Amino acid sequence: MTGQYELIAIGNPLLDMQARDGGEELLKKANDAILAGPEHMPIYKDVAENHQVTYIAGGASQNAARCAQYVLPANSTAYFGAVGEDDLAQQQRSANEREGLKSVYQVIKGTPTGSCAVVITGHHRSLCTNLGAAEKFTKDHLETAEAQQLIKGAKYAYMEGYFLTHGLESAMILAKHAAENKQIFSINISAPFIAQFFSAQLDEILPYSSLVFGNETEAEAYAEAHKLPNTKDLAAIAQHIADSPNKSAAKRTVIITHGAEPTILAQEGGKETKTFPVQKVEDIVDTNGAGDAFAGGVLGASVAGKSIEEAISVGQKLGAMCIGQNGPVLAFPKQKV
Numbered sequence: 001m002t003g004q005y006e007l008i009a010i011g012n013p014l015l016d017m018q019a020r021d022g023g024e025e026l027l028k029k030a031n032d033a034i035l036a037g038p039e040h041m042p043i044y045k046d047v048a049e050n051h052q053v054t055y056i057a058g059g060a061s062q063n064a065a066r067c068a069q070y071v072l073p074a075n076s077t078a079y080f081g082a083v084g085e086d087d088l089a090q091q092q093r094s095a096n097e098r099e100g101l102k103s104v105y106q107v108i109k110g111t112p113t114g115s116c117a118v119v120i121t122g123h124h125r126s127l128c129t130n131l132g133a134a135e136k137f138t139k140d141h142l143e144t145a146e147a148q149q150l151i152k153g154a155k156y157a158y159m160e161g162y163f164l165t166h167g168l169e170s171a172m173i174l175a176k177h178a179a180e181n182k183q184i185f186s187i188n189i190s191a192p193f194i195a196q197f198f199s200a201q202l203d204e205i206l207p208y209s210s211l212v213f214g215n216e217t218e219a220e221a222y223a224e225a226h227k228l229p230n231t232k233d234l235a236a237i238a239q240h241i242a243d244s245p246n247k248s249a250a251k252r253t254v255i256i257t258h259g260a261e262p263t264i265l266a267q268e269g270g271k272e273t274k275t276f277p278v279q280k281v282e283d284i285v286d287t288n289g290a291g292d293a294f295a296g297g298v299l300g301a302s303v304a305g306k307s308i309e310e311a312i313s314v315g316q317k318l319g320a321m322c323i324g325q326n327g328p329v330l331a332f333p334k335q336k337v
């Protein structure tokens with residue numbers, strides 16, 4: 001059985017440069033994700049020259065789409081993003097191909113492909129991203145015949161909140177198309193700084209989003225930005241997001257992950273939130289990409305017609321599997337989930 005590209009995703013295609021040893025010196029704040037400013041540029045040289053680096057295909061949406069494909073029949077997922085004309089792009093194409101994710105890249109001449117310095121310190125990871133070509137994505141790439149066919153044929157569209165730093169216009173095209181065509185548009189808040197500093201962009205697209213993902217720090221940042229009375233009550237924050245204005249094609253579902261603590265599910269109009277305990281992972285290799293794997297699992301299972309409860313269970317299994325691997329990847333040869 002093969003799929004019909006039921007899931008499309010959009011985001012920043014990045015090659016992760018992952019370093020383990022001595023990471024504390026490189027990035028001071030564990031578990032954060034930031035955009036590189038000029039002051040961060042030496043990090044890339046330092047990581048490459050002074051640390052043992054593993055190069056792995058990354059990019060939050062791209063990871064999630066690869067993970068969704070993991071639980072779906074061949075040809076179920078396609079991904080939009082912008083890359084340069086270089087080896088960094090080629091490595092990502094190969095990784096996607098290996099895992100059955102169709103890369104629909106816009107190629108930006110003369111700009112290098114984006115990269116993300118990933119520093120692993122114990123069970124924490126810090127991310128510092130240089131977007132490069134990724135932030136040059138333009139909406140005309142969504143107007144090509146190939147893209148149009150994929151957009152029209154999909155049942156689910158997924159976007160990382162990170163894309164909002166530059167790509168609101170393209171994102172809104174997908175979100176509005178979804179609302180008008182009974183498609184599920186799904187968004188991941190992605191990082192606290194998106195809820196903090198790109199709150200206006202997030203508020204513009206949230207009404208069109210029927211499925212929203214976030215983790216505890218992102219939910220708290222959202223609560224602070226929206227001046228909610230209790231910025232620590234994750235269940236109340238999830239319910240608030242679920243009940244905020246909705247122009248999408250379906251009732252809104254909000255899922256907040258919380259590391260090894262139970263996952264929270266809120267549904268629009270629901271009287272109370274539900275929680276789903278997480279199986280503790282004994283051998284943590286690194287947590288990079290765990291949230292993407294979770295979202296990918298939920299999306300893949302949803303595309304396959306599973307209930308939201310079943311989909312959360314698949315998401316948790318893929319999140320755990322990702323934590324047991326080096327980088328934002330799942331186990332190969334494929335395990336049954």
Ligand code: 26A
Pocket residue numbers: 011012014015016033034035057058059060061063116127128129131160162163165288289290291292328
């Ligand atoms: C705009 N920013 C900061 C980003 C990212 C990002 N993906 C898109 N945009 N910063 C880090 N990532 C990716 O997140 C994954 C882990 O969740 C990294 O490439 C990493 O694979």
